[in-house]
Amino acid sequence: MLDYTRLYSKLAKSIKASEIRELLAIISRRKDVISLAGGVPDPELFPREKLAEISKYVIEYHGNIALQYSETKGVPEARDTICKFLSKTKSIKCSEDEVVISTGSQSALDLIARVFIDEGDIVVSENPSYLAAIGAFKNAGARFIGIPIDDDGMKTSELEEKLRKISPDERRRIKFIYTIPIAQNPSGVSLSRDRKKHLLEIASTYDLLIVEDDPYSFLVFEEGVDKTPLKAMDQEARVIYIGTVSKILAPGLRIGWIVAPDDSARRIELVKQYVDLHTSTLTQLITAEAIKRGVVDEVVSKAVPRYRSKRDTMLKAIRDYFPDCTWHSKPVGGMFIFAYVYKQGFDTGALLQKAIEKYKVAYVPGGGFHVDGTGRNSMRLSFSYPSHEQITSGIERIGKLIKEA
């Protein structure tokens, strides 16, 4: 028998399974379990008929392009559509040359990691932050500086404090600040306008790059929340912006994008060549056509009230069923609530099996969202996919689990 383990790379030997993906795999086979785990869109929002019509049109009328290999950075027409879409909806001004279309925004994170991070480099991020971004940066060898969050997002004053204190050598190893400023994953909180300005000022003072991940700014539920991306406020070309249609059209299309200034778009393109040649030409063209026909606007106008009411159901259930020893975020948008349980030794990772087997409910343990090894007492709860009844029942079950532990 060939000893495969002897052959694996350091990465393959050290890589740990993503808790979310493992869970989703288990839960997709377990119809008896209520899942508050993955950040999965409500399938009722998928514009099936429109996408069927558009797919047929794209293949029939543009089949020679749609079914063919295409440029690594994306089909020019699709990049142009994305630039116009970002200009119209987000006030982001970009040229087609600055856009690289990626296979979902997850691959955008991986490409950015490959382009910028060497072993031992530092990424600054919110703490907690998006688990799979942390994973992508770690795979590239990154260390982290975590900045705590509150209801107004990353505490930029703490960021400033940390940057002031670390040695110039360490500071030079910082490759970028990774942030999800609007309706963050996993907490749903947003960076206030003042903090956005402060973050850009700090980046300018310390000459830092910002990587802005923005899957949720279309899904903001509250009036008065500042929805302007950092990229639209950036006067110094120091923000790389990542977007996706996963939460506003369909994740199965696997279409995301990077808007990267200067030479960095070209570097990303060069690295991408050897990763996947290019993202699916077919779904690039379907996505571009869907954007042009206003399908995204239609999905968003239905998604916002739908997710808002599910969030409200979850908040009420938490108030009703969680004991006093818990704290939870108050999301202004997105798909998640993040909760901490303040009980000696409470470990959401260790309790997950019991949650699934005894209480028939699943959440994502919060440890993986923390960059400093803390957060074992936390969990991410998603309200986007389950029904109102499932949300209420799922939270009631987790409440029992917490009380029993």
Ligand SMILES: Cc1ncc(COP(=O)(O)O)c(C=O)c1O
């Ligand atoms: C903050 C954030 N970034 C990136 C992604 C990856 O999304 P996708 O690859 O589907 O675009 C997600 C998915 O949940 C996310 O929450």
